[in-house]
Amino acid sequence: MAHPGAIPAHRPLDPAKFRDPRSTAKGEPRASVAPIGLRTLWFNTGTLCNITCRGCYIESSPRNDALSYLTLGEVEAFLEQAAALPGASLREVGFTGGEPFLNRDLPAMLRAVLARPGGLRALVLTNAMRPMRRRERELKALRDEFGAARLVLRVSLDHYDAAVHDLERGEGSFARALDGLVWLAREGFTVHVAGRAAFGREDEAGLRAGFARLFAAHGIPIAAADPVALTLFPEMDASADVPEITTACWGILGRRPEEMMCATSRMVVRHRGAARPSVVACTLLPHDPRFRLGATLAEADRPVALNHPHCARFCVLGGAACSR
Known part of the structure; x- marks a missing residue:
């Protein structure tokens, strides 16, 4: 049996794809991204x-x-x-994580x-459940000292309907997450929500309308039409085949x-x-050794x-970003 922390490889359906960093399975030059200056630094505080x-x-x-x-100490370094x-x-x-608030140093x-x-700015991705609620005193102290605008709590709420959300995260998880979100809003924190673009049967407009009704019903000051305040992430279905991105794709896709x-x-x-810690290319690929870029x-x-x-799937075709 695999270790409970083991991570599947998530290889594409076509094993010839995504093998060579320089070229695609068809021999076309693979697209790459050069750094243009570090604007967002992420820390994965642990997968628990x-x-x-x-x-x-x-x-x-x-x-x-x-x-x-x-x-x-590692974060400070x-x-x-x-x-x-x-x-x-x-x-920023x-x-x-994981759930960042499980890390006592957060x-x-x-x-x-x-x-x-x-x-x-500091941004925390959280499910807003018990680990976060145990830190209410520390959170309010940070808000009071540094202001609410610079500390953003992005709460994971896959769908505005409890039954749909709970299919993914477990029975009762919607109610607990919503309770935490309402507490954050009531206490004057800057709150965002992360949902899933294809999780329900609605199109994006329908999803945003549903979230808008939920926010209004609970006094949550989030503009559901704002793609930053309500981020709808594309699905990451590891069983679905996707095209490789070539250098020509930039112009083709705009x-x-x-x-x-x-x-x-x-x-x-x-x-x-x-x-010691290491640096990886992005939040989506913490386990693939090909995307470990160094120790500094x-x-x-x-x-x-x-x-x-x-x-x-996520970045080029899905158009998603984990930050602002």
Whole structure:
């Protein structure tokens, strides 16, 4: 039996695809993305989570420690590295998991970000359940000291209908997440919501209308039409075949390399058993060794070949981004 923290390879249906970082299965030059300056630095605080979702792209769960907890000292060290990068213009620091609030250092990590010169924003991706609620006092202290505008809590709410949401995250999870979201709104925090674009049967307009009704009913000040305040992420179906992205695709699709997440962001992770953290290309690919770019942000400041189905499905074709 596989270790409970093991991560599947998620190889494409066609095994010839996404193999060579330089060229596609058809021999065409593969697209890559060159860094244009670090604007968003992500920390995966660990893959442990208080719930188990059916479609979690990194299979976070109460037993999955494939990515170990980062420490406050490690976060502070990488913040110093970011400040020293030539041409860097860091604006935002994001925390994801797992459930970030399971990491006891998270409030101190947030303080380390918010206290730095330059007015950095901090973004936390959370399910807003018990781990977050246990940190209410620390969160309110950060809000009072640094202001609500610079600390954003993005709550995962897959759908506006409880029954649909609970199919993915477990019975009763919608009610617990909504309760946390309402508490954040009532306490004056800046709140965003992350949903899923193809999770229900509606089109995007229908989904946003449904979320708007939910927000209005509970006094949650989120503009459902705002694609940042309500982010609807595309599905990441590992069983669906996707095309490889060639250099010609930029012009064909009307997209630009500098629009991709990996042009302006990197993520720090600590793999289980590793002596120290490493830097990966983006939040979607913490486990694939081909996307481990080095032990420092300086080493990771290099082009990224779009050599994974997620690069095509989520970023280039899906048009999604984990940050603003």
